[in-house]
Amino acid sequence: MILAIDVFYEQTKAKIVGLVFNEWADAKYTQKIEKYRNDIAEYEPGAFYKRELPCIMDILADLDLSQLKYIVVDGYVYLDDEAKPGLGAHLYEALTTKVPVIGVAKTSFANNKKYVAEVYRGTSQKPLYITAIGEDLAQAAAMVKRMAGEYRFPTLLKELDNYTKSDAVY
Template identity: 40%
Template sequence: MPLGAPIVCLDLHYTDAGATVAAVVFSSWTDAVAIKETTLTLPVAEGYEPGEFYKRELPCLLAAIQSLDEPPALILIDGYVWVGPSRPGLGARLYEALISRSRLYLPATRFVNLLQPTFHKT
């Protein structure tokens, strides 16, 4: 089912010199071929800190999203939305960064409430 705006998949690769972020864009879940593929090589402002993954990844993800021709309807990343009760992960921080920018929009769904996570003990 086409969403009207693209779906983008993002991932990063780190080297000593910086990070390369890849964005692969699709118009629909059933697309066999991407409509756009792009990479950006960026300096990494923050070193790796356990539990603070977002400090390193978030600026790169935002740069990749900003480079797109149009705002995505859906963003797929390799990261947690929440890492614990009241502990936002990369997904929650990306969501917050995007809703604070007027040019970018990430729609909420009935399936995921990013602002009020629910945790279940197993």
């Protein structure tokens, strides 16, 4: 079981969506979890995880972590070449049952090359930026590359993004 999670914010409110699927190449999810929060922390530069982590933990509360093989987040595990922890690393540390976390980002950071793999999908000339904890980076990149869809952004992650942003937070 693989879980992909995304969060959409509107001031102090958030909509959190998780899609569960079985294999990296799956084009369809098996479960959708949707939650809302009203107590979102203010955005703090360099500490985005403080805002997003409680939302992700809400989704994880509905799942048996021992059944999860991977968690995919929209963002980074490490933020720079010094391994400054990003959302993915903070999530991994917060888990009582360790599940590998794979970060998938659409934009790069200037000083972030050491712990990042670029994945080109379809005919896109722009890569996705993959980071990982609890899994070999090259293996994580290969798994994201195998995801269903012919475009840069995998089908399930695009669908997740659409669900998260659809219907305003309230």
